[in-house]
Amino acid sequence: MKILVFSMATIMKDVSMGGSQRHLRELLFHLADQGHQITVLTNRRQDNSEEYELCPGVQVLPILRFKETFPIPYDTHPFHLAHSYSLIRQYADTHDVFYIHDAQMDYGYLHANIPTVASIKNFVYPEAMISAFHTNRNYLIVSCDYMYSCIQYTVGRVQPQITDQLRIVKNGVDLSVYKPVEATRKSQLGLTDDDFVLLFPHRPEASKGIVQAFETVRELKEKLKGPLKGQLKGKARVRLLLPRHFDVHVSKETEQFYTQLTQEAKEFQVEESLVFYPWVPGHDMPQLYAIADVTLCIGQFIESFGYVQIESIACGTPVVVSNVGAQRSIVPSGYSVIKVDYGDTESTVEAIAELASTPMDITGVRQFLDQNYNYKENLLGYEELITSAGKGSSSVFSNTSLKSGSPMDVSYKLAPWCYVSGPKKGIYHDYFYTYLNQHELYSFLSTCTEESFSQMELVEAGVSSEAIEKAIEDGILVLYTP
Template identity: 30%
Template sequence: MKIVGFSINPLFPDRVIGGSAKHQRTVLTHLGELGHDVTVLCTRHPEAHPFRWHENVEVLPVLPFKQPFPEPYAVPAYQIAEIIQAVGDRLATADRFYMHDGELLVPFLYRNVPTVISLRDNVYPETILGSFLFSADTLIAIAEYSRQVYLHTAGRFLPELPQRAITINNGIDFGQFRPGPPSRAICDLVGIDPEQHFVVLHPHRPEPTKGLRQTIAVADALVHQYGCTSLRVLVPRWYDEKIAPDVRAFYQEALETIATRDLSKHFIFHEWIPQSLMPDYYRLGDVTLVLGSFVEAFGNVAYESLACGTPAIVARVATHRSLLPDNLIAKVHYDDNAAAAALAATIWREGTRTSAETMAYLHANFAIAQQLQAYARAILNAQKVPAAPTRVVPLGAQTSYVLAPWCYTWGDGMVFHDFAARHEREPLLSDLIAAHPGGFTPAQAGAASADAATVDRWYRAGYVVPK
């Protein structure tokens, strides 16, 4: 079978930039191993030339999307036309089309080819718009949380989306991501002796929502409140830093904050970690922090870290609320840095590692073999079906509203909103959700003293959505 793959990001033969690209490589290489002829079209990059991930998987970095990210479509119209031509030429003889991340915003290109789209994030505008432009045959969400986000947004206008959208959790290669001592290579790369330090990992992209501010606050408490003078926090520097002024500014601001808090000797900014060394990187750590507000579609870091034996502390944001039960991973409310620091201090004192119960749950639910088999079934068995119908249902007195899947209630009337990254006290809303978990109408809200203007405010702020 001839399969065409698509990535709006550059791909490389010898390094992986982010979890999304790693899973794309794994899935498409698996299809090549099954004997299928796979061609992957991706964004060109000054360093990139055609290469192969497998004898049956060729990667062609030929698409002139803007680099560096974001705003990949900020190119002249003739280059958009070049992209459409390049993809269209390949699809003319393709049996299947697999679009990784849903960011090719030209649905007519694949109207005649069975197409599977995997949405890999809940934040970037190209992916979000791609979900509303969905015109493929199957949509893959990489966590049930993300599927619910798509169903409660784009799904309001695409009534067949529930039947076309499936969940395939990201998988972990437990042959690589497993407990053990870190290699000398990783210790030399980051310049640290783990026997001499309490090592905190912050293995994230340089974006404010990825939680570096929170990691710095936790480090401050560990050193100055808990007396952890052996602390070393490891932060990878972005591979494209030299050509990305905003990234350089991000690091400079972070370094100034670290210096102001008298933490400079406790932070190590090191080069980007090759994918081959990531298991060793996790093993090097004593705890991995995932405390940002980024609305992850899955969030690989915490679970790969756990698989390597290193505990993770996550903020209750997006998928991290539900991927693992509360008793199997440490969770804190977003921006509760004191609670995160207290958990990290306990790990420092007690030498805590991943529990046997957590490890068993990971192996039962996130094995890479399960992921690859599910992707192969979805892509190879995809059938061309009529274009997804659309509808717009007017809102009115009979509309039933539910708490949006990107929100949760907690404490005394508190509501957290993933996309706003904010806790608000909304006791009336909290009480309504508790009284009507299956949805409430404006009349039911009125009976509970929430007038039409209040319900409208909740709707426009994204706290509630039509059922």
């Protein structure tokens, strides 16, 4: 089958920008192995402007003219947009099926005559959110239950039958690559056996939690002088291992990020703890996990999945994650992942100490990952949806409207992008990036044991009708769909 693939983020020859692009590379290799012919349309960059063959059967054409670097890809000239759109339409006319990776482009007039499958890897950036509300495709693939619910309770308000199109294909981790290995690169990075290493393997974006990592390092250093002295595997120094993204060579914004990062490290008095490594291909990451004692995923970015936590534990390195986005549900307790409230430095330090002093059941962890995030099943799931769409086995659904009813007959639930923390913090809202302290709904939600509840129950609990209406508008409550 001739498959046309669109990726807004550039597909580089030897390295991936992040988990989404690494997943696409893995999928392309798999589709080629199955005998399909793939053409990839992707963005041109100064450091990636020549056509090339990724592998036999996969031709990558970096010929589109969107903004070179992340984010805001449409921040370019109108004639470059016109050039890119005309190319997409031209290639769509010569292929059997169109796969849009990570959404960000879903203009129906560009692929009206070709079966289309899209995946959405985030529900944060404007391009991704806008594309989710389009319906001119056969399937929309999401990576987990959290993403499914987010789209169901947003897009579903205006396109109730979006679930006819939504498919969950859980992300997978390649356990033949991500596995415990011997740490052989410590000396190359200037690390010694006396160092307690925290790994922060995230792209240059403040919401990924770099400031929180600095706060954690500062607090951990202080605790090593007292309560934790001798408890963190006998280590004397705390080091924070973090990447220098390859965009630093082509993006002034990225360069400025690292300049500011260094300044903030000085302000937190942790500059001497920083150890940078160059951005590496995915298959090199096990070496970095091997060096680390604990991996940190403690930002407030709304992770739609979060590959780092499952890759890290697959390699034998425990993880602390913030209770944000899909991180709340991807890995349950008991698999060397501890969840903390976002911004709770004290709990983060306590979690690090607990993980560092608790042996990991690596066999149990890897069995869990193999059963729940199977690498082969992920690739086969994508292939099945893409090829079945290409054979015309599905059609774009027709729009319907929500049924109306008495407000008292309507059921509600806590929005999937919210969770109820302790009384000191209240309700955390992923999209507001904060805790809603002393919110009128907190008392009811903190004691409610049912998934859904009626407006009558809310009113009887003393919640005003105005507060209910405002909570729906602000995305704290959603209309419950069984």
